[in-house]
Amino acid sequence: MKTAHDLVAAAKARVPEISVANAEQAIREANVLVDVREADEFAAGHLPGAVHISRGMLEFRFQGMPALQSRDIKIVLYCKTSGRAALAGAALLEMGYLNVQNITGGFDAWVAAGKPVAKPEAPAFD
Known part of the structure; x- marks a missing residue:
């Protein structure tokens, strides 16, 4: 039986x-930057320009969105530490x-390197 770590290691060997x-540079050259973390993680902060598609919905969203259906688009993925993104x-x-x-x-390595993080602004109720 394989563990989650075994599956991540196998995925990292392929991706x-x-x-x-x-x-x-890779993000600039990509057609899409995808954050595969959960919605609350994305809302707390994400890479500028990233779209949120949680790991659990990834295959369905890619299949269902015409802009993501070309098999030769350039895709950059990330999650918290790279395991979910590898999967x-x-x-x-x-x-x-x-x-x-x-x-x-x-995302953790991005933040540790001092790279910019986008955070949604709370609505103002003036």
Whole structure:
């Protein structure tokens, strides 16, 4: 029987990882930057320009959104530390996507490197 860690290790062996140092360039070249964390994690802060598609809905959202259906779009994924993003990347490879990358260390590594974080602003009730 495989553990979650076994599945993540197998996914990381298949999905190319990019360092935080190289992530900004990869994001600029990507068609889509996807945060696969849960909604509350995304709301607390995310990479600028990221779209939220939780890991649990990833395959369905990619299948259902016309803008994401081309198998040659460039996709950069991230999560908190890169495990969920690796699993998401492996699923996308299984679906036939050709250009999938995962940010090594995920959101935590991005923040630790002092990179910018987007946070939604609370509505003003003046």
